[in-house]
Amino acid sequence: MELLSVVETVTIVVTFVLMASGIPSCLDMYKTKDTKNVPYLFFLINTVISLIAVYYGLVVSNSTLILVNGVGTILWGLYVFVYVAVSRSKSWPVAQVLMLALLLLGHLLYLKLFTPYPPALASTLGFFLFVWSVVVLLTPILDIVQIARERSAEGTSIPLLLGGTLCCLAWLAYGYLLNDFFVYAPNILGLGVNFAKFVAMGVYSGAKFKGKTL
Secondary structure, three states: OOHHHHHHHHHHHHHHHHHHOHHHHHHHHHHHOOOOOOOHHHHHHHHHHHHHHHHHHHHHOOHHHHHHHHHHHHHHHHHHHHHHHHOOOOHHHHHHHHHHHHHHHHHHHHHHHHOOOHHHHHHHHHHHHHHHHHHHHOOHHHHHHHHHHHOOOOOOOHHHHHHHHHHHHHHHHHHHHHOOHHHHHHHHHHHHHHHHHHHHHHHOOOOOOOOOOO
16 A cells, blocks of 8 residues: 555544544533533634635545545534534624634635636635644644643643644645645644643643543
8 A cells, every 4th residue: 555545544534533522522512501611713713624625625636635624514513503502692603603704705705806727726725724724723822821821731631632743743744745735834833833732731740631622
């Protein structure tokens, strides 16, 4: 089996496992009707990323991007739907959905007006994917700031951090083998931030770690 095929398979499996890690939290949220500590914006932004990545996969004819992000769109979208459904105050969650929907519509309008040819379309879509991916992959910086401020890593999910790191490694390797800058480049930043978070946790190693899921 070729190296690309092996890396591709690993990437698919690791990504599916990471995306599915939100299912227990989603079920618990539905049963308890409690949205406390649920990363709603993370789910919402990942829905947008998955939609852009599906479009990009269609343009560059990459079935793996289409498959993974097609499933991702369904899962992240489900998490968003459940959050809105059980949220006591729906005005702000719905407003966030509408704002990101309008932003996504703006992306599509820009593509229609300024990228009529396939090469330009692929490049622009890839850039959109890069920017949104960087936004999500840099979010652990907020956790690092919180750990430093509280001088404690209590409540930090080690399994989730490991899973995110493995996912970054898989997509970095896969994108590099494809020679697709828009796929591998964001994960270089993601790995750097995750490493910094590991360091922050190590500095406060005296704190008691306890896992928490999405």
